Amino acid sequence: MIRVDARGSGSSWQPMINGKPVDTPRCSYDQAMVVAERLALAERTKPRNCMACGKSFLSTGPGHRLCNIHRSEG
Ligand SMILES: [Zn+2]
Numbered sequence: 182m183i184r185v186d187a188r189g190s191g192s193s194w195q196p197m198i199n200g201k202p203v204d205t206p207r208c209s210y211d212q213a214m215v216v217a218e219r220l221a222l223a224e225r226t227k228p229r230n231c232m233a234c235g236k237s238f239l240s241t242g243p244g245h246r247l248c249n250i251h252r253s254e255g
Contacts, residue, residue, distance in 0.1 A: 183221045187213035198224065 186197040193206045194213035203220050207213040229240040231248035238248040245252070 183224060185214065185217040185221045187217060189213065196220065 184199050186200070187194045187207075187210050188197055189195050189206060189210070192208045194208070194210050195202045195206045196204050196213040196217035198217055198221050204216050207216060226239045226241055228237050229246060230237055231251055232246045233251040234248060236248050240246065
């Protein structure tokens, strides 16, 4: 579970993922949240290589290590 947040005040807001600062501060809470959510989504869908065939695919999480073909085969 990825937790996104933005911390700051006035015109400096730091996008945060899981309590860690990511990217550069933005000038509003809303903009910082947009950045944090975009990066969190990219974090969730990392390109990985299938453990069975080595083909690159978009993984949705740490437990997702096989491409769609090999995942459906179990
Ligand atoms: Zn595969």
